[in-house]
Amino acid sequence: MPTFNRRGTSGKGASLVTKHNAELCGKRNVARVMNTFPPEFETGNVLNNIKLSNRVYNQLKLHSYAEEKRMNRLHDKVEKATASLAFDPKTRLILYKSLNSCILDEIGSIIATGKESIVLYGKGGQTDLHKIPSEVAIKIFKTSLNEFHTRNQYLREDHRFKNRCKGLNPRKIVKLWAEKEMFNLQRLQRAGIPCPTPVLLKKHVLFLSFIGKDSVPAERLRDAVLTPEELANAYKQCLNLLKQIYHECKLIHADFSEYNLLWLDNIVYVIDVAQSVEPHHPNAYTFLLRDCTNVSTYFSRRTLNDYVLSPEETFNHVTGLGFEKRGQEFLNEIQAYEKNVRLQSEAIKEKDNFSFEYFFNQTKELHADDSSSDEDDDNDDDEDYTDLTSGDEYAATLSKSLPSKIMKSPSRKTKLSKHTP
Ligand code: ADP
Ligand code: MG
Numbered sequence: 001m002p003t004f005n006r007r008g009t010s011g012k013g014a015s016l017v018t019k020h021n022a023e024l025c026g027k028r029n030v031a032r033v034m035n036t037f038p039p040e041f042e043t044g045n046v047l048n049n050i051k052l053s054n055r056v057y058n059q060l061k062l063h064s065y066a067e068e069k070r071m072n073r074l075h076d077k078v079e080k081a082t083a084s085l086a087f088d089p090k091t092r093l094i095l096y097k098s099l100n101s102c103i104l105d106e107i108g109s110i111i112a113t114g115k116e117s118i119v120l121y122g123k124g125g126q127t128d129l130h131k132i133p134s135e136v137a138i139k140i141f142k143t144s145l146n147e148f149h150t151r152n153q154y155l156r157e158d159h160r161f162k163n164r165c166k167g168l169n170p171r172k173i174v175k176l177w178a179e180k181e182m183f184n185l186q187r188l189q190r191a192g193i194p195c196p197t198p199v200l201l202k203k204h205v206l207f208l209s210f211i212g213k214d215s216v217p218a219e220r221l222r223d224a225v226l227t228p229e230e231l232a233n234a235y236k237q238c239l240n241l242l243k244q245i246y247h248e249c250k251l252i253h254a255d256f257s258e259y260n261l262l263w264l265d266n267i268v269y270v271i272d273v274a275q276s277v278e279p280h281h282p283n284a285y286t287f288l289l290r291d292c293t294n295v296s297t298y299f300s301r302r303t304l305n306d307y308v309l310s311p312e313e314t315f316n317h318v319t320g321l322g323f324e325k326r327g328q329e330f331l332n333e334i335q336a337y338e339k340n341v342r343l344q345s346e347a348i349k350e351k352d353n354f355s356f357e358y359f360f361n362q363t364k365e366l367h368a369d370d371s372s373s374d375e376d377d378d379n380d381d382d383e384d385y386t387d388l389t390s391g392d393e394y395a396a397t398l399s400k401s402l403p404s405k406i407m408k409s410p411s412r413k414t415k416l417s418k419h420t421p
Contacts, residue, residue, distance in 0.1 A: 087140070095205070104136065133210065141205075170205070175203050181274035183313075184276045197209040221268065223259040239309075243317075254277055257298070286331070321337070
């Protein structure tokens with residue numbers, strides 16, 4: 001590259017060139033792109049024989065400024081997002097330790113941030129202590145105060161947890177909440193319902209098997225684009241899922257909707273069962289009607305055929321109960337029924353001394369857990385994990401250690417079998 005004098009020329013006579021020489025400008029512009037543009041600006045391989053006219057160079061320069069600003073904004077957003085996710089030191093420590101103890105090989109990106117939790121993708125590691133799937137979803141329950149009251153209501157009324165949640169602070173409640181999700185998922189698993197397998201539980205962090213492929217999570221039913229045949233298939237599966245959850249798991253999902261159902265390889269997977277309750281929860285049947293309404297609304301909006309059952313028909317189909325009224329009267333009938341179920345179950349419980357606390361304490365003894373005391377909060381040993389990979393053995397040990405009366409809930413049996421179709 002020649003050097004120019006103050007008048008902007010170089011050389012003499014026939015070899016005189018000015019600084020505006022197109023060839024030289026072209027080359028100089030290429031060099032500037034390489035040397036002065038921000039490093040994030042992708043220039044590709046700019047070879048020597050390429051020339052950039054001033055017009056192109058100026059446009060590129062403007063573009064690079066805009067790009068730089070955008071990158072800064074994005075970076076800011078990511079930083080703000082991380083801050084707002086606010087992984088508190090305890091959560092960070094749990095994640096850090098899971099990497100350190102080879103439970104995880106890698107923690108990947110965020111799959112979703114809901115109002116209740118943040119779900120991360122992780123690659124499972126290899127340890128002698130735990131059997132970890134190659135891909136995991138790490139569900140971190142938020143410890144924010146907002147969710148405290150909602151959760152408290154679902155826990156307070158669930159007799160498996162009600163005595164344990166008295167006077168607890170939000171952090172303790174959230175641990176119970178994670179535990180509840182784990183227990184409910186185990187029940188679903190035992191009934192063969194497609195759902196994530198709970199792998200490990202550490203305080204408010206639940207490690208689940210990943211529903212998806214090659215780090216791509218399965219789509220929620222809400223987002224999946226289904227053909228009419230697939231929709232019919234999904235609808236059939238949803239009805240069966242509702243029935244199975246109710247009859248075989250003795251649970252009511254209580255948030256069964258297209259947002260909590262994943263679609264993968266023509267199979268509907270059930271997720272998000274922390275709020276699921278047993279049929280003698282005071283609002284169990286109202287929740288079930290809401291679940292049925294969600295299914296009915298979702299599928300009737302998407303299918304032109306009128307084979308989709310109304311919410312009331314769905315409810316009767318799922319429970320085997322034959323309520324005939326419709327609308328508000330149907331709801332009144334349901335509420336009267338759920339009161340009855342509760343009273344009956346309470347009476348039987350008292351008579352037989354049927355104690356879920358006993359059931360719960362047994363599981364506590366089997367698997368040293370960390371949710372009982374304040375001191376435990378600071379004890380972050382690896383053995384502190386509740387390992388759930390050996391689900392069947394776990395159930396078997398449990399059944400051996402419990403009186404048969406406890407394994408069979410007489411209240412639910414008599415009530416439900418009466419109406420089973
Ligand atoms: P929330 O209680 O916050 O709604 P969810 O359990 O519904 O939490 O999870 C939020 C999102 O995370 C889901 O919509 C789903 O996309 C994703 N997700 C949750 N669990 C898994 C899993 N095991 N595998 C893949 N994706 C999952
Ligand atoms: Mg959800």
